[in-house]
Amino acid sequence: MIDLSSLTLAQARDALRRRAFSATxxxxxxxxxxxxxxxxxxxxxxxxxxxxxxxxxxxxxLARGEGGPLEGLPLGIKDLFCTAGVRTTACSHILDDFVPAYESTVTANLWRDGAVLLGKTNNDEFAMGSSNETSHFGPVISPWRRRGSEQGLVPGGSSGGSAAAVAAGLCIGSTGTDTGGSIRQPAAFCGIVGLKPTYGRCSRWGIVAFASSLDQAGPFARTVRDCAILLRSMAGHDAKDTTCVDLAVPDYEKAVGASIKGMRIGIPKEYRMPGMAAEIEALWECGAQWLRDAGAETVEISLPMTKYALPAYYIVAPAEASSNLARYDGVRYGLRVSGRDVIDMYEQTRAKGFGKEVRRRIMIGTYVLSAGYYDAYYLRAQKVRTLIKRDFEQCFADGIDAILTPTTPSAAFAIGEKGRADPIEMYLNDVFTVTVNMAGLPGISVPSGLDSQGLPLGLQLIGRPFDEETLFALGAVIERAAGSFTPEKWW
Amino acid sequence: MAVDSDTVRRVAHLARIAVVEDEVESLKAELNAILAFVEQLGEVDVRGVEPMTSVTPMAMKMRQDEVNDGAIADSILQNAPAREDHFFLVPKVVE
Incomplete structure (x- = not known):
């Protein structure tokens, strides 16, 4: 008997069509x-x-021969996607027992194509975090452990539950959202594939908003092909999100296995951070070699604004969050804590309902948008963002097809290890991924090797706007060379 | 631009988040750490640079100005912490 929970999504899809086993x-x-x-x-x-x-x-x-593209495939859905009739909390106390009356567009698309909802996955509260430790429901424990150690590691974040669930074989694929790296970083930490599509590729309607100009939904799965299959169903025009583009959705799966001969791959020198682990540097070079072996050419490129992406992000994202999270007021839904008057009710509700990291980001956002500081912080950050995007545009105009970088500066760390005293320590995890959100580009993380302690590491490919197909083609080459990685079951 | 304790209290009030006195010092330190981190943006020459307003160049889409939804008061109110008939209940705001 085959182990049904270890199949890839594509294998399961094909077997269901052959009726080798049932969806049930x-x-x-x-x-x-x-x-x-x-x-x-x-x-x-x-x-x-x-x-x-x-x-x-x-x-x-399936019996009637009417199965959709994802018919019978069981998925995990990040608890940031509203699911009609199923509790949706963004893993925040302030949303408590919120049960949406409506379905997010992305999940509605998945159900339209036949997918099955297994459950809602854990995440950092309102997707604010890089380790899944800010969830009101407690941290996710990664299925991965350091060799010879039983210490609990983080799965990454914010979509930590979705990544851990796929890595541990709890679901065949899952959804995430990525505002600064929240799909790609946990995919790298958990040894699976995760893609952040181009801004506007997937509808944001019905997804709990964090930073609206950066948020984008995307898939997690164990293979590049599986992610391509999921994205085709998730993407598409939606009149309910004015930033969602009206562009045809390609059959992304066809790009998997396509030739990459002659492609020009940029290797940005600014991503060679001082103090970067030698293993990460070696893996990066290894990835470049794999792409060259498959006929691509690698070229050193310069993205001079790279170092400013993270500080600009920590103005733009909290500013947008402070505005988006103003809706949690204890009146229309979620938690209410009573107070002396209506203002006190708001203040007590929000103090009790939001966790520490969320309160901190709302306050930063409020400060940088407040009278007298707007120009110095927010406006300047948005100008820097224009320059960050210009860096990428210049490279693509010079004939670069995609950019190869490490996904993260390190492998997964232990629960409680980072960010206790200094929030910046945690923020630095997103140093390689956040640029992509700032420029609205697509990015994929592909598992590429294990470090000396046996933990997975990922490589990131960054593409032109709406050219996810090139990322799938290149990602498949890396995947074929690197192989796949499965944690040893201890749970 | 470092924030002081009064600014922490003022920002918290603007954000409608109650802070207790013991939190002010640690919040001040955390906010200042973040502000010090973003301070490096001051090095960038942004003269003549347009601030980003849309990451993908696209014209704002318009839709027909017509009612296409409604009469769903029950579902709008179903998650309200306090309600009466088709109204949200809040503490008294006018005398």
């Missing part, structure tokens, strides 16, 4: 895996009844 069997295998993996805390709301009902409907459609 596939879903049951994953529900059993979830039950055994509660120690990971990857899933904050399990939906077994809904999953079985959806799987039964899939089986009926």
């Amino acid at each position: 069997e596939l879903t049951d295998a994953h529900l059993a895996a979830i039950e055994q993996a509660r120690a990971l805390n990857a899933i904050v709301e399990e939906t077994p009844e809904r999953a079985r009902a959806m799987a039964q409907e899939s089986d009926a459609r």
Whole structure:
């Protein structure tokens, strides 16, 4: 008997079409895996009844030969996506037992194509974090451990539950959101593939907003092909999000295995950070060699504004967050703490309902937008953002097809290890990923090797706007050369 | 531009987040650490640079000015912490 929870999404899809097993069997295998993996805390709301009902409907459609592109494939959904009738909290106390009456566009697209909801995955509160430690439901424990150690490691964040669940075989794919690296960094830490599409490729409608000009939904899966299959269903025009583009969605899967001969790959010298681990540097060079072996050419490029991306991000993102999170006022939904008057009610509700990191970011955002500081901080950051984007545009205009970088400056760290005293220490995790959000570009993280302690490391590919296909083609080359990585089961 | 304790209290009030006195010192230190970090943007020459308003160049989409949804008061109110009929309840705001 094959282990149904270790199949790739593409393998399961093809087997379901052949009727080698049923969607119900596939879903049951994953529900059993979830039950055994509660120690990971990857899933904050399990939906077994809904999953079985959806799987039964899939089986009926498959029997009639009417299966959609994702028919019967069981997924985990980040708790930032509103799911009608299923509790959605953004892992914040302030949303408590919020049950949306509506469905996010991205998840609606997945269900339209036949996918099955297994449950809602854990994340940093309002997606603010790089380790999944700010969740109101507690941290996710990575399925990966350092060789010979039982210390709990972070899965990365903010989409830590989605990444851990895929790595541990709890779901066949999952959704994430990426504002500064929240898909790519946990994908790298968990040894799986994660893609942040171009800004505007997927609708943001029905996703709990963090920083609206940076947020973008994307897929996690164990292979590049699986991510390509998921993105095709997730993407597409939506009149309910005015920033969502009206562009045809390509059949991304066709790009997997396409030739990369003659492609020009930029290696940005500014990403060679002082103090970068030798292993990361070696892996990066290894990735460049794999691409050259497949016929691509690698070229050193310069992105001089790189070092300013993270400080600019820590103005733009909190500013937008302070505005977006103004809606949590204890009146229309979520937590309410009573006060002396209405202002006191707002202040007590928000003090109790938001965690430490979220309060800190709202306050920074409020400060940089406040009278007298707007020009010095926010306006300047938006100008720097124009320059960051210009760096990339220049490279692409010079004939660069994609850019290769490490995804993160280190492998996963231990729970409680970073950011206790100094918030900046945690923020630095996103140094290689945040530039991509600032410029609205697509980026993919592909697992590329293990470090000396046995932990996965990822390489990031950055593409031209709306050229996710090139990322899938290049990502598949790296994947083929690097192989795949599965954590040893301890849970 | 470092913030002092009074600024921390003022910003917290603007953000409608209650802070207790013991939190002010640590918040001040954290906010100043972040502000010191973003200070390096001052090195960048931004003369003549347009601030970004849209990351993907696109014209603002318009839709027909017509009602296409409504009569869903029950679902709008279903998550309200306090409600009466089709109203949200809040503490008294006018005397």
